[in-house]
Amino acid sequence: MKNQAYRMAMLFDFYGDLLTERQREFYDLYYNEDLSLAEIAENYGISRQGVRDVIVRAEAAMTEIEDKTHIIRRFQQSRAAIAAINDAADRLLQSIDRRSYNDAMLDEIARAIKENAAKLEQE
DSSP, rough: OOOHHHHHHHHHHHHHHGEEEEHHHHHHHIIOOOOOOHHHHHHHHHHHHHHHHHHHHHHHHHHHHHHOOOOOHHHHHHHHHHHHHHHHHHHHHHHEEEEEEEEHHHHHHHHHHHHHHHHHHHH
């Protein structure tokens, strides 16, 4: 469930502005405000099934966009590469601070930095 909620939040953060106003509103109420389909239906004077249909169409539209663009996937890959670059830089700084570095360690860290920077360039 947690992964599904995270996925839905990411989809909405990246693609929510591409939805119709009604889709965006119902989606936000359902996923972010935690209202039930029945509560939304009552507030808008439509059926529960009508609310569900709007939300399902919104989910499908955002999923289709992600399947075509892979923006979220690339964003997550970039975040992982940046974390690896930061980790390598921290290791380098720690080894310099302790003066415990050697050529092999510096070479390993430099290669890790270059490898992750190359991954970012490919994106």
